[in-house]
Amino acid sequence: MLRVSLIIPAYNEQERIADCLRNAIIQTVPAHEILVVDNKSTDNTVQEVERVMEQYPDAPVRLLHQNAEQGLVPTRNFGFDHATGDVLGRFDADCMLRPDWVEQVSALFEHNPQAMGATGPVTYYDMPAKQFSLRSDDSVRRHTFRAEHNEVLLFGSNMAIRATAWQQIRTSVCRDEADIMHEDIDLSLHLLSADLATVYSKHMVCSISARRMDTSFSSFIAYMKRFKHTFKAHPDHRRKRKSEHVLIAAYPALHTLYPLYRKYLDHMDINPAERMWMRERINFDIDDQWFD
Template sequence: MLNVSIIIPAWNEAERIRDCLLNATRQTIMPHEVLVVDNRSTDNTCAVVEQFIAEHPEPPVKLLHQNDEQGLIPTRNFGLNAATGDVLGRFDADCMIRPDWVEVVSGIFTEDPAAMGATGPVMYYDMPSRHFGLKGDNSLRKRIYRADGGQPLLFGSNMALRASAWHQIANEVCRDKADVMHEDIDISLHLMGKDLK
């Protein structure tokens, strides 16, 4: 099985980051590493992460700082570039992944050597009838969240990339400071531009 790094960009996430880290480290297979990439938080996000690391020394959680530039894209890129796993999982600091997320993601890339990116459904925990919302969101995304030619697009709240694929596109992904095209779509299109699955 391939190992999985988890990258969590964070800006002022003190309220949810502890739950996210508990969730990311209570997996059926331990992630290779969990990288929290702080981006100039003005709340106590860093203190919460440092306390989590002190209280839970066994899980491989690391706090990194990306202070050069404000924004999700440079923070995400910093984390993806710093990661050392075979597969790079990326989700938001307020996301709660399933307990078998690392195992499933590792399995996808282990079983299909051609797979370079993978994405999955999301359930919004503040949505009424969440389980119905999950099915509806997943069904709708499968139908309409596609590029020309019908290829599925990655969804940033639940996505993973093979590290070798990221390294092929890392210097080409768009900076998009105006957020004209979301960062997950941009990664998807760059992968497709290299004929990567």
């Protein structure tokens, strides 16, 4: 079985990093390593990571520090460069992996030697109707989150890349000093430019926070414009459909619902990230081996 490294860039993520790490640790197949790359956090992110490492002393969690410069791209690259697995999984510090994520990713790359990058659908753990959300996201990513010849674009909150593919493109990915691009799409287009195949798997499931919807409309639109900026930086690539149109259409409803649902969760004293995959962990019958 291929070894899967998990890379988690983190900046001021004290609220969710512990839940994120527990979901990464308690998997049907353990990760080869879990690298948290702190990028000069000013809150208690580092202390939260250290607390989880003390709680799970046998888990392969390592805390790295990328202090040379502020930014997601250099922090991601730092993590990728320090990883030692055959496959590099990358997601955000507020994401919760499904309990079989590592198993699914390892099998995907092992059974498909041509696959150099992979991604899958997501749902929101801090919103209602999670199964509907997952089906909707799966449909969007299958039909619109594509480049010109229907090539799969990777989603940074739920993606993996073969280590050999990263070594091939690591010096060519855009640095994006202006911070106006989607780093995951940029990486995808560099893979495609190098004739490295990207694939989609509905079994590679992750849950994310809907906190992006809790921003102002102008801020959300500015974030959506990153699609345009990224493709503008890659004039050799085009796309037939624009995923941001779907997201912009969904913004009003999600923007209204998110704070209301968060109030409900707070009133009921529910940690949505902690309970997200509880039923699946029971169904998978995972032994919490790290407590032994």
